[in-house]
Amino acid sequence: MSSINSIGPNTPIQKIQSQPVQKQVPASPAKQVKLTDRVELSNVSHLLQTLKANDIRADKVAAVKAQIESGAYETEARLDAALDRLMDDLAR
Numbered sequence: 001m002s003s004i005n006s007i008g009p010n011t012p013i014q015k016i017q018s019q020p021v022q023k024q025v026p027a028s029p030a031k032q033v034k035l036t037d038r039v040e041l042s043n044v045s046h047l048l049q050t051l052k053a054n055d056i057r058a059d060k061v062a063a064v065k066a067q068i069e070s071g072a073y074e075t076e077a078r079l080d081a082a083l084d085r086l087m088d089d090l091a092r
Helices: 042-053 058-070 076-091
Strands: none
Touching: none
């Protein structure tokens, strides 16, 4: 009989295996791996190290906190500048 639609003895179609190939690997008690939980924070740890390394000017921080609490820090000019920067970032 002739081949139909190029299906014949030299076809790229492979036979489907009904049973998967199984390979047994002997367990080696000498090479047991001790499992432990570990958490890695990639960028956060670098940021924390940088913050700890920098000197914080407590007098400046206290002054800005006092201005924020009194409402004097949020001026019209500062709010406009912050809004302009935000719009520039969103436009990119």
